[in-house]
Amino acid sequence: MENNAELVKQRYGNPFEGVRSALDRAASHGYDSLTDDDLFMCKWLGLYTHRHEKGFFMLRTKQPNGFVTSEQLETIADIAEQQNKGFADLTTRQDFQLHWIHYADALGILKRLESVGISTQGACGDVLRNVVGCPVAGVDRTEAFDASPLARQISDFFLGNPDYADLPRKYKISVSGCREQCVHPEIQCVSLVAIERKADGSTELGFDLRVGGGLSTQPFLGKRLNAFVKPDEALEVVTHITDIWRETPEYRQKRHHARFKFLIHDWGLEKFRQALEERLGRKLDGAPSDVQDPSDVYRDHVGVHAQKQPGLYYIGVPVLVGRITAQQMKAVADICRRYGDGNTIRLTNRQNLVLLNVPESNVSRALDVLSQAGLSMNAHPVRRSMVTCTGTEFCKLAITETKMRSREIVEYLEQRVALDEPLRLHITGCPNACAQYQIAHIGLMGSKTKVDGQVVDAYDVLLGGQVGAEARFNHAVLRKIPAADCKYRLEALLKAFTKQRKPGEPFNGWCARVGDAKLV
Numbered sequence: 001m002e003n004n005a006e007l008v009k010q011r012y013g014n015p016f017e018g019v020r021s022a023l024d025r026a027a028s029h030g031y032d033s034l035t036d037d038d039l040f041m042c043k044w045l046g047l048y049t050h051r052h053e054k055g056f057f058m059l060r061t062k063q064p065n066g067f068v069t070s071e072q073l074e075t076i077a078d079i080a081e082q083q084n085k086g087f088a089d090l091t092t093r094q095d096f097q098l099h100w101i102h103y104a105d106a107l108g109i110l111k112r113l114e115s116v117g118i119s120t121q122g123a124c125g126d127v128l129r130n131v132v133g134c135p136v137a138g139v140d141r142t143e144a145f146d147a148s149p150l151a152r153q154i155s156d157f158f159l160g161n162p163d164y165a166d167l168p169r170k171y172k173i174s175v176s177g178c179r180e181q182c183v184h185p186e187i188q189c190v191s192l193v194a195i196e197r198k199a200d201g202s203t204e205l206g207f208d209l210r211v212g213g214g215l216s217t218q219p220f221l222g223k224r225l226n227a228f229v230k231p232d233e234a235l236e237v238v239t240h241i242t243d244i245w246r247e248t249p250e251y252r253q254k255r256h257h258a259r260f261k262f263l264i265h266d267w268g269l270e271k272f273r274q275a276l277e278e279r280l281g282r283k284l285d286g287a288p289s290d291v292q293d294p295s296d297v298y299r300d301h302v303g304v305h306a307q308k309q310p311g312l313y314y315i316g317v318p319v320l321v322g323r324i325t326a327q328q329m330k331a332v333a334d335i336c337r338r339y340g341d342g343n344t345i346r347l348t349n350r351q352n353l354v355l356l357n358v359p360e361s362n363v364s365r366a367l368d369v370l371s372q373a374g375l376s377m378n379a380h381p382v383r384r385s386m387v388t389c390t391g392t393e394f395c396k397l398a399i400t401e402t403k404m405r406s407r408e409i410v411e412y413l414e415q416r417v418a419l420d421e422p423l424r425l426h427i428t429g430c431p432n433a434c435a436q437y438q439i440a441h442i443g444l445m446g447s448k449t450k451v452d453g454q455v456v457d458a459y460d461v462l463l464g465g466q467v468g469a470e471a472r473f474n475h476a477v478l479r480k481i482p483a484a485d486c487k488y489r490l491e492a493l494l495k496a497f498t499k500q501r502k503p504g505e506p507f508n509g510w511c512a513r514v515g516d517a518k519l520v
């Protein structure tokens with residue numbers, strides 16, 4: 001077989017046990033006792049080797065549905081402080097990513113996380129990644145219903161399950177009841193979106209099933225399978241879908257083709273549906289024909305919002321580029337204890353966080369303290385919407401530095417461009433698309449170019465992406481703009497937009513009307 005990853009997985013056995021014993025051995029025998037197989041399989045416990053520093057890892061947690069307690073947040077903050085640099089990153093799958101984890105400390109840190117209920121099993125690797133769900137599930141006044149118990153049930157079933165520890169490649173599921181579809185069902189391998197089915201004067205709650213979405217170098221939007229999945233059959237349906245994926249050997253032949261989206265694309269919906277129904281031993285119900293996609297641009301739950309529980313509010317806090325300091329995490333945990341319900345914090349898939357259950361009388365004090373901690377709610381659209389991947393700071397696959405550049409671009413634009421139109425700006429350090437650049441109105445994708453004979457970071461600028469109604473990926477309009485010049489090009493672009501747009505015209509509408517050649 002030409003796919004070496006498959007051979008490694010076969011000979012390694014249970015990765016969750018194998019990696020632990022390898023780390024245990026390394027703690028006494030040194031880093032070099034870790035084999036190439038160990039280092040590859042470390043991902044199954046959320047550990048990726050750092051790009052620059054031998055012996056250090058980044059560590060990703062799993063926070064199903066983005067759920068976090070104050071104790072968990074404080075623990076992450078403590079680890080971040082003790083591991084030297086004092087920060088963590090919030091990720092697009094509602095997780096934490098810690099850096100500077102020394103190999104000799106890794107097992108102790110995993111135990112510490114487990115002691116507060118955080119698992120890292122399957123945060124990376126060829127498994128079901130974190131199950132994403134709406135961060136305001138259960139409190140959102142407009143949600144179809146609270147789907148978070150199902151998200152957690154699915155997560156629990158697959159978590160550390162050795163039968164599902166060797167999928168052909170990474171695999172992603174969302175389960176949500178949110179009308180904004182904040183979890184981006186369009187780009188998940190499998191998504192369950194809560195819907196209502198009306199028949200004979202009664203309303204039944206269930207899920208609309210989509211399959212085959214995903215980004216990376218060949219992006220696909222998920223397709224509706226035209227199936228209405230009842231909550232009590234959802235785990236069964238998801239398990240059978242996963243079994244089809246796990247047991248189709250063609251998708252283990254070539255690693256770059258080993259994604260569930262390719263199976264759906266190659267098979268088509270009819271063949272896939274048939275295979276699923278065969279495994280289920282019954283026909284799937286058809287979905288209602290009037291399922292609507294939302295038009296909301298941000299889908300981020302940022303700001304202060306009344307909950308369905310009278311007198312309570314949730315506060316969605318933008319965290320620039322997802323990077324949060326240990327002090328800020330401690331401040332948020334403290335605010336949650338003093339002004340919220342003491343325990344309920346959630347992470348969003350736009351690298352932000354939400355404080356839940358804040359009584360009305362505490363909202364303004366909570367906002368003051370957040371602002372003192374550098375977490376202000378008054379965010380310019382580019383600050384609010386910025387999503388940024390890891391980049392060369394830690395990622396071995398990166399072409400460009402991302403987090404600092406994104407910060408610089410935001411700080412520049414918010415001083416110079418008055419913008420009241422919501423739009424998304426996503427910056428990613430290579431075509432793998434961890435910052436989901438294809439679904440942004442403005443996506444920057446890392447590359448290199450030469451300036452005065454020197455190789456420098458550069459970005460392709462892609463315009464016109466969106467999710468929801470009329471979902472589509474953006475396309476490249478500028479190539480290889482030196483990274484240092486991007487802020488000027490974006491300033492010119494956004495100023496032209498604010499000047500030329502017709503009343504109420506959205507950014508993508510303006511781009512399409514003006515045409516690529518005249519845009520930049």
Ligand code: HEM
Pocket residue numbers: 048058060091092093094095096097123129130172187214215216217390394395396397432433434435436
């Ligand atoms: C071939 C390699 C890779 C591909 C194709 C890839 C692709 C992606 C994609 C498409 C996402 C989108 C988010 C989503 O799941 O909805 C994602 C998430 C992410 N990627 Fe990557 N990625 C790769 C390697 C890496 C590496 C090496 C790093 C960092 C060292 C990284 C960091 C992240 C992070 C932090 C997230 C958020 C995910 C989470 O919390 O589970 N990725 N990746």
Ligand code: SF4
Pocket residue numbers: 389390391392395396397398399400428429430431432433434435
């Ligand atoms: S998009 Fe590329 S650079 Fe950014 S984290 Fe993913 S693999 Fe690394």
